[in-house]
Amino acid sequence: xxxxxxxxxxxxxxxxxxxxxxxxxxxxxxxxxxxxxxxxxxxxxxxxxxxxxxxxxxxxxxxxxxxxxxxxxxxxxxxxxxxxxxxxxxxxxxxxxxxxxxxxxxxxxxxxxxxxxxxxxxxxxxxxxxxxxxxxxxxxxxxxxxxxxxxxxxxxxxxxxxxxxxxxxxxxxxxxxxxxxxxxxxxxxxxxxxxxxxxxxxxxxxxxxxxxxxxxxxxxxxxxxxxxxxxxxxxxxxxxxxxxxxxxxxxxxxxxxxxxxxxxxxxxxxxxxxxxxxxxx
Ligand code: 9MG
Numbered sequence: 001x002x003x004x005x006x007x008x009x010x011x012x013x014x015x016x017x018x019x020x021x022x023x024x025x026x027x028x029x030x031x032x033x034x035x036x037x038x039x040x041x042x043x044x045x046x047x048x049x050x051x052x053x054x055x056x057x058x059x060x061x062x063x064x065x066x067x068x069x070x071x072x073x074x075x076x077x078x079x080x081x082x083x084x085x086x087x088x089x090x091x092x093x094x095x096x097x098x099x100x101x102x103x104x105x106x107x108x109x110x111x112x113x114x115x116x117x118x119x120x121x122x123x124x125x126x127x128x129x130x131x132x133x134x135x136x137x138x139x140x141x142x143x144x145x146x147x148x149x150x151x152x153x154x155x156x157x158x159x160x161x162x163x164x165x166x167x168x169x170x171x172x173x174x175x176x177x178x179x180x181x182x183x184x185x186x187x188x189x190x191x192x193x194x195x196x197x198x199x200x201x202x203x204x205x206x207x208x209x210x211x212x213x214x215x216x217x218x219x220x221x222x223x224x225x226x227x228x229x230x231x232x233x234x235x236x237x238x239x240x241x242x243x244x245x246x247x248x249x250x251x252x253x254x255x256x257x258x259x260x261x262x263x264x265x266x267x268x269x270x271x272x273x274x275x276x277x278x279x280x281x
Contacts (some may be wrong), residue, residue, distance in 0.1 A: 003212045003251065004179040005111040005134030008091045010053070012212055015246035016268065017261050018054050018254045019047030020218065021230070023077040024061045037080040044085055052261035054112070056254060057081050058095035059223065062116050062189075064148045071098040074106075080107050093136070099123035106131045114214075114254075116140055116173070116189060118167040129175040134213050136182045137167045151190045157202055158183050161209065168211055173184025182212040188220040190236060190239045196222040213246035216254030250265025 003010040010016060029238045041067065044055045058070050059077035065137045078094055078164055085092045086109040092176065093112035094105045099121055102113050111133055118137040119125040130137050139160045141151050153159050164183045185199045185206050192259045199206075200217065206215045223237040224230065242253040242261050247268070 002179065003134050003182055004177065005091065005093075006109075006132050008054075008111045009132070010091070010212075010252075012251045015250060015254045015265065016053040017051060017180075017242075017258055017265070018048075018056050018214070018216075018252050019044065019052035019258045020054060020216075020256050021047065021055050021057050021081065022061070023057060023081055025061050037084075039078070041084045044081065044090070045088070047258045048088075048090055052258045054091035054093055055085060056093040056095050056112075056114055057085070059101070060096065062095070062100075064144060064188075066144045068145075071100040075101050078218075079104060079108060082110055086110065093134075097121050097124065099127040102127040106133055109213060112136065114138070116144075118187065119171065120167075125171060125176070126172070133181070134180045134182065135171065136184055137164060137171065138184040138189065138209060138214075139163050139186040144189075146239055148190070151192055151195065153195065156191075156195050156197070156198055157205065160199065161206065164206075164211075165209065170273040178211070182214050183209060184216065187215060187217040187234045188222060191222075193222045193225045196220075197226075200241065200248075201235045203245050203248035203250055204233045207251070212251035213249065214254060215242075215250040216253040217241040217245070217251075218255040218257065225230040243268060 001012050021044045047055055057078050059074040082092055082105050093114045094110050095114045097115050097117040110210050113128055113133055114136040116138045129207050168181050187196050219231050219234045219236045223234045227237045238257055239260045242255055243264050245253055
């Protein structure tokens with residue numbers, strides 16, 4: 001019911017909303033819009049005001065086909081944003097796979113490392129183990145550059161589960177306490193549209209793996225494949241997906257559209273409170 005993230009302990013008795021802040025000129029959904037640190041800080045503050053429980057700052061695009069950037073450039077993008085938000089008292093995650101970036105943002109007071117490569121880079125696990133921050137371990141088949149080239153699984157659910165559990169065990173063996181670890185099945189990362197929806201449909205299986213589950217499907221192309229909508233018209237589909245994931249047990253949903261997601265959750269919680277006998281007309 002808790003996720004220990006450095007100086008913050010996340011209370012998971014209700015699903016939390018993580019707001020996405022991309023500080024990348026080529027981001028797939030808000031490219032260029034928050035490319036400068038000042039714009040990214042302003043955007044993050046707006047998401048927090050809208051009800052985000054934490055924000056996830058990313059300086060390297062992980063969209064399909066994206067080319068890697070140097071860790072120096074990535075750090076230059078995210079560090080001023082992290083520093084300003086930590087100073088504000090916000091709960092801050094950084095989306096990175098680079099041990100150099102991890103060490104620098106941990107020194108700057110970040111609370112969570114969100115790694116789409118599940119701490120597989122040399123030195124990444126040690127960087128997190130030496131701190132007390134939380135970590136999200138995500139499953140991806142391939143790399144962002146090639147992951148959508150004919151993804152294949154003999155048994156999708158079992159393979160993704162086995163991968164996540166083996167990474168969690170490796171983290172624990174390296175000295176990262178279980179309470180600091182969260183998992184993510186990686187919707188959109190090396191999966192076909194049907195495979196993504198198979199994972200979403202089986203969210204409860206992943207939520208039952210004894211670690212908090214984070215799910216991110218906001219504005220992703222699989223939502224476009226089902227609805228026929230371009231990226232900026234996927235708010236309703238993203239909110240529906242976040243609500244489904246949360247109702248099936250996701251502890252945290254990673255979203256661009258915080259206000260709309262928070263509204264949907266409020267309607268859900270109000271309905272639930274009536275079923276639990278707290279209705280006072
Ligand atoms: C960085 N990033 C993009 N999509 C993501 C997802 O679905 N999960 C996590 N943990 N990070 C993501």
